[in-house]
Amino acid sequence: MSSLRAGTPTVLHFIAAFASLTLLAQAGDTYHALDGAAAWPTNNDAQWVYGSTPTLGGSFTPFDQANRRADFYTMNAYQYSSAAFPGNYPIIAFNTTTNLLTFSSGQFQIPGQTVDMECGANGTYAVARFLVPVTGQYQVSGKFLGLEGPSAVAPPGTRTDVHLLRNSASGLFDEMVIGQFTEKSFSLVLPLNQGESLDFAVGYGDGSYGNFGDATGLSATIVLLPILSIASGNPPALSWPTNATGFFLESATNLPPAGSWIRFPATATVVGINFVITNAGTEPQRFFRLAE
Secondary structure (H helix, E strand, C coil): CCCCCCCCCCCCCCEEECCCCCCCCCCCCEEECCHHHHHCCCCCCCCEEEEEECCCCCCCEECCHHHEEEEECCEEEEECCCCCCCCCCCEEEEECCCCCEEECCCCEEECCCEEEEECCCCCCEEEEEEECCCCEEEEEEEEEEECECCCCCCCCCCEEEEEEEECCEEEEEEEEEECCCCEEEEEEEEEECCCCEEEEEEECCCCCCCCCCCCEEEEEEEEECCCCEEECCCCCEEEEECCCCCCEEEEECCCCCCCCCEECCCCCEEECCEEEECCCCCCCCCEEEEEC
8 A cells, every 4th residue: 555645635835934044946847757758769858768677666677769669559659678479568658649549449448648558477567767857846646547448368457556666665655456447546745856766667466467457557747846935034025936837825823733724815926036925924933835
């Protein structure tokens, strides 16, 4: 089971209390698990690399250009090798369209904008690896989805173990996907350092069906969150970047459960590249956070 309950939402991005310290404001970009498909067949996207590991958290081997495929259920894909089935697995393929792709009379259904991840028969994991571009707090959200329907060789359809690993260590998210259209969602905020990695991994479950019943979809969004700055003064000034659209300021006199977060009533003004609030109050203690 996941150490963070699957699907748990969070709006906490950064909390600031009145202090003399000024923190740097930072807004980030958004990254999607499908982004690296644009670099096919070279697999050299700056943030997303696709490959495999022999075990969960084992040594990562990126797919190379020699083992690209342009005909995997009409999708561009990478495969482990050019050997005959099942030696060519794991396979990772990309539905870059907005359409649901349906094959084998509905046996395989792959939603638009989805990465199709299929593991190896010997327990090898299919892995989509995200490389952290800059140090900061990141919102990581998305889902794994069963893509394969029931069959004689895999009665449940999809039956895979799915994971989110930080620097190849499990524990962030560990679940089983059993059945076509079964979803396992994740949503968490992580402080990450430049150069760290997040691995989205798919394995063959308990191995009952080898790599039959392995088709699993991944859709993931990673957002580098804005940081709330607080500058000393009477009252202090709060600021956050204007390109952090959709965020607003909340405050509490005490942290929950003793207190509760409410939307801060003051209106922010734009100063340069930041939203700024200067009338944040003069209480001895008040906490602030950005929410969306």
